[in-house]
Amino acid sequence: MNNTSIVLASRPKGMPTAEQFRFVTAEAPTAQAGQVLLKTLYVSVDPYMRGRMNEGKSYVPPFAVGEALNGGVVAEVVESQHEQYPVGTAVVGHLEWREYNVSDGRGLQAIPTDAAPLSYFLGLLGMPGLTAYFGLLDICRPQPGETVVVSGAAGAVGTVVGQLAKLHGARVVGTAGSDEKVVYLKEQLGFDEAINYKTAPDIKRAIAAACPSGVDCYFDNVGGPISDAVYGLLNKHARIALCGQISSYNATETPVGPRPEVKLLQSSALMKGFIVSDYAARNPEGIQALLTWYKEGKLQFEETVVDGFEQIPNAFLGLFRGENTGKQLVRVAEYSGQR
Amino acid sequence: MNNTSIVLASRPKGMPTAEQFRFVTAEAPTAQAGQVLLKTLYVSVDPYMRGRMNEGKSYVPPFAVGEALNGGVVAEVVESQHEQYPVGTAVVGHLEWREYNVSDGRGLQAIPTDAAPLSYFLGLLGMPGLTAYFGLLDICRPQPGETVVVSGAAGAVGTVVGQLAKLHGARVVGTAGSDEKVVYLKEQLGFDEAINYKTAPDIKRAIAAACPSGVDCYFDNVGGPISDAVYGLLNKHARIALCGQISSYNATETPVGPRPEVKLLQSSALMKGFIVSDYAARNPEGIQALLTWYKEGKLQFEETVVDGFEQIPNAFLGLFRGENTGKQLVRVAEYSGQR
Numbered sequence: 001m002n003n004t005s006i007v008l009a010s011r012p013k014g015m016p017t018a019e020q021f022r023f024v025t026a027e028a029p030t031a032q033a034g035q036v037l038l039k040t041l042y043v044s045v046d047p048y049m050r051g052r053m054n055e056g057k058s059y060v061p062p063f064a065v066g067e068a069l070n071g072g073v074v075a076e077v078v079e080s081q082h083e084q085y086p087v088g089t090a091v092v093g094h095l096e097w098r099e100y101n102v103s104d105g106r107g108l109q110a111i112p113t114d115a116a117p118l119s120y121f122l123g124l125l126g127m128p129g130l131t132a133y134f135g136l137l138d139i140c141r142p143q144p145g146e147t148v149v150v151s152g153a154a155g156a157v158g159t160v161v162g163q164l165a166k167l168h169g170a171r172v173v174g175t176a177g178s179d180e181k182v183v184y185l186k187e188q189l190g191f192d193e194a195i196n197y198k199t200a201p202d203i204k205r206a207i208a209a210a211c212p213s214g215v216d217c218y219f220d221n222v223g224g225p226i227s228d229a230v231y232g233l234l235n236k237h238a239r240i241a242l243c244g245q246i247s248s249y250n251a252t253e254t255p256v257g258p259r260p261e262v263k264l265l266q267s268s269a270l271m272k273g274f275i276v277s278d279y280a281a282r283n284p285e286g287i288q289a290l291l292t293w294y295k296e297g298k299l300q301f302e303e304t305v306v307d308g309f310e311q312i313p314n315a316f317l318g319l320f321r322g323e324n325t326g327k328q329l330v331r332v333a334e335y336s337g338q339r
Numbered sequence: 340m341n342n343t344s345i346v347l348a349s350r351p352k353g354m355p356t357a358e359q360f361r362f363v364t365a366e367a368p369t370a371q372a373g374q375v376l377l378k379t380l381y382v383s384v385d386p387y388m389r390g391r392m393n394e395g396k397s398y399v400p401p402f403a404v405g406e407a408l409n410g411g412v413v414a415e416v417v418e419s420q421h422e423q424y425p426v427g428t429a430v431v432g433h434l435e436w437r438e439y440n441v442s443d444g445r446g447l448q449a450i451p452t453d454a455a456p457l458s459y460f461l462g463l464l465g466m467p468g469l470t471a472y473f474g475l476l477d478i479c480r481p482q483p484g485e486t487v488v489v490s491g492a493a494g495a496v497g498t499v500v501g502q503l504a505k506l507h508g509a510r511v512v513g514t515a516g517s518d519e520k521v522v523y524l525k526e527q528l529g530f531d532e533a534i535n536y537k538t539a540p541d542i543k544r545a546i547a548a549a550c551p552s553g554v555d556c557y558f559d560n561v562g563g564p565i566s567d568a569v570y571g572l573l574n575k576h577a578r579i580a581l582c583g584q585i586s587s588y589n590a591t592e593t594p595v596g597p598r599p600e601v602k603l604l605q606s607s608a609l610m611k612g613f614i615v616s617d618y619a620a621r622n623p624e625g626i627q628a629l630l631t632w633y634k635e636g637k638l639q640f641e642e643t644v645v646d647g648f649e650q651i652p653n654a655f656l657g658l659f660r661g662e663n664t665g666k667q668l669v670r671v672a673e674y675s676g677q678r
Contacts, residue, residue, distance in 0.1 A: 223600050242604045254597040261562050262593075264612035265581045271610040273603035278576075
């Protein structure tokens, strides 16, 4: 049985291209004592992975050149010599970009096959949903009637942030990169305002017009000129959750912009960077809350799914072209459930 | 009896000069029913006042052109028709820059004449001391063994911040603008390291060398390149208190610099702007704590005092030339204590 993997061929300078990825095919491994063989079902591609393609510290250690890339994967146990994970178990974990992975079970989490679509454990009930949950509720702490701005609003994190802010009684304004996304945010997810930052003639004015009472909370996935516009509108004691800075991930030098410190000073505002693993101890609470709201019909979750293991690099690159609405996934195989 | 006042003659563009201040002499008022006449003893000049010379919102409403400037003043009651403030009472309050002010008592605080020098109620036991106390202990929260960097370390706020951080077991690194200040911080106040940012050939390297274990807390009075250097050294979960940005107060356009957001993101750091009035409800706690440490000999406080009401504008302008060590004050008259 063949096993294709994707390795980092070279480190990108600026925007990555297909050349950074190399497909390698070898014989599939088998499960030894204490191990399982996992068949990849869904692979998550995420903006944060761009940082890991560089040398040096980012959120997490860098990918190694010549080694398989890795990230969030939903898989099915197809061979088992591990009591806890019998054949047919669906799992989520941090795995390599291979059609088949061998694991000793460390870091794997068995997931129910009837609670929600399995892929949701890479989205609403996984890293992006938990990122939205902790960043919004622990750092921004929106109060009823407050104005919440979320950048990258149509992405996997942003769509959850906006809906959670609405659930907490806030007025929600999102920025996104296409008219289709703007319509989706307003009509499907109930955002009060949404702005296409690519076509707005003046992003500063557009955000100011959408926030007539100023900004109390800002959940930032993007950075750059959108943030500069928001910083000018901060109300006293505003809270900013720094979740991502996708606008700068492909920059080759530190981007320069207007210094935000005086704005934060004038409004006694808080700005806090975070990564979902800061809250790892509270993951069960977050998953439970998100699952409950989902089952009650209070949270929707959109996925952009492409089919085929060979599509992974392109799906990743598409993140930086803004091609996804909600969570970008690659479906590699269907869950069989065979025991 | 004559009463000289200082009014704002015009709004400065960039660095203010003596031309922005006009001296006006009129007949001194007298205390009416429910009022006191206050003789000015000490006038506080503070960097934040620069923001109030501009139009538009800063921390506090702007000064009005043609009106007397105002700020922290220690005064003595020389006429009284107010039960609470008999003649001879020493008070601190927000008063106009006049040799004599009339007050109905609102916002005045009687101060003891035997606890500490009266001028300390504009320094260690006043706005600067409380700013240091709340910003450091509520936002930075230094832990034993952590590294605390304070910019503007030789100023009224910075000297207290550094000593409080040492009292809490931290390693303290300060930046200041002269070799005399550097010596003072290390030899007099016990800072572990101090850097003359004006003569350091490479401020980034100098701060990095002084912080071999990275930076856990940053108390920022200055902003600009010193901050850029510190942002590159942040440890995981670092805390930054934004207290002032004196490097940009005289800028005519928003200063531009490397964006700090990615650094905050990579270290899950917190940055929080504040103003001492955010903590007004806790002032008694702060004054009590500072006074106790002072009486125990654990806190020193330096003042740079010039004599004469006519010296006020020059003392204020000197703040931006870095002329003061500790608190810059103008002594207008001695306390008489006559009842």
